[in-house]
Amino acid sequence: MSDVKDMALADEGVRKIKWVQKHMPVLEHIKKIFREEKPFEGITIGSCLHLEPKTINLGLTLQEGGAEVAMTGCNPLSTQDDATAGGAALGLNMYGWREQTDEEYYQTINSVLDHKPDVIIDDGADMIMVLHNERKDVLGKIKGACEETTTGVHRLEAMFNDGALKFPVIAVNDAYTKYLFDNRYGTGQSTFDAIMGTTNMLIAGKTVVVCGYGWCGRGVATRAAGLGGNVIVTEVNPIRALEARMDGYRVMPIREAVKHGDLIITVTGNINIISGDDFKYMKDGCMLANSGHFNVEINRQDLEAQSDSVEEVRESIEMFNMKDGRKIYLLADGRLVNLAAERGQGHPAEIMDMSFAVQALSAKYIVENDLPVGVEKAPDSIDDTVSRLKLKALGIEIDSLSDFQCEYLSNWQEGT
Secondary structure, eight states: OOBOSOGGGHHHHHHHHHHHHTTOHHHHHHHHHHHHHOTTTTOEEEEEOOOSHHHHHHHHHHHHTTOEEEEEOSSTTTOOHHHHHHHHHTTOEEEOOTTOOHHHHHHHHHHHHTTOOSEEEESSSHHHHHHHHTOHHHHTTOOEEEEOSHHHHHHHHHHHHTTOOOSEEEEGGGSHHHIIIIIIIIHHHHHHHHHHHHHOOOOTTOEEEEEOOSHHHHHHHHHHHHTTOEEEEEOSOHHHHHHHHHTTOEEOOHHHHTTTOSEEEEOSSOSOSBOGGGGGGOOTTOEEEEOSSSTTSBOHHHHHHTEEEEEEEETTEEEEEETTSOEEEEEGGGSBHHHHSTTOOOSOHHHHHHHHHHHHHHHHHHHHSOOOSEEEEOOHHHHHHHHHHHHHHTTOOOOOOOHHHHHHHTOTTOOO
8 A cells, every 4th residue: 555646766765675685695694594484474564765776675674574664755845756757666565756745745644554563663752742632543553673873862862851752763863874874974975966966066165064073064174175175064062163173174153153164054953953044044045954863953934034035046946035035945945955956865775775774673673672761872783783793894994802812802911
């Protein structure tokens, strides 16, 4: 059962899915194991993820393990309609289309929950929120969930601290093979892929303001500098701010940074990072983009209130004609630019290979174990398995410790 925009797009979607499969060797290895072991026999898995070819490959991997898989999108603008049609043609239950209304977005989340899943794979925790607030009829059947993002993990930890969370959640985002690579290299590259493809503008020579210096912010700043940008970082965490300075970037408060920015990118996961009077200090022609999960980092309402009119000047670019004559450009409606922009394709397949491998193995871990309610990091054994498989796929060999070396490390009596 599926509800997608146009099944005539299925052939193109399948071609794209097959392309990414060639570049996701870890997930393909896990798929072969799942095909033999069938760890999800009799299990239904519901997901709320960005629907694009790499995500469909995760769904197919779970399907090979015996699961009935139902998938919907975690952002109204990030779904790729050919990918959903391709997934439906390959036997997945697909719900969603690009440019959903908020009502349609939650309607398709409920369509997935109508399958009464045993395991949830979420990105931003919207499906988990709907489960707890509206779909208590399904809540008791859930064995556990995986959460993909920093934003979602923060929401779920707050739920647990308030005593509201009703089932165990694996914080896939906190796995080393997720955040060290996906958040840093994936976000860094895909953000600029989308921005440059959307604007056709040069980054070299421009002042790029990066709001937030977590792992995603580090990736964005690194890519901006590599493209010749002059990078300014804004932060609230003193350690991260100091790290940004030691990495060679200027660090200053947002109110000061926006005066210099040609391109401002928010990547914090928090609300109202750019808001209120911040817009008054921006240069004529300043471009704004968000790489955080939700469209709350750049306050669109405040921007509209200070403008006379808004017009779309190019796909995924809105020009705000400010009351003082300046022009400010907002990309992708302030949503996750690497997927919400018309030219956004999300993280490279080689990166999502690791992240989705952690998702698949974490789902298996949930099914095979009776876990306590709470939010916990994916087991280190999963990280180790994924990283070793990735190294093997890359043709890289590494050393191993001898028994004598292991004994030395565990012996406190050895000294000079």
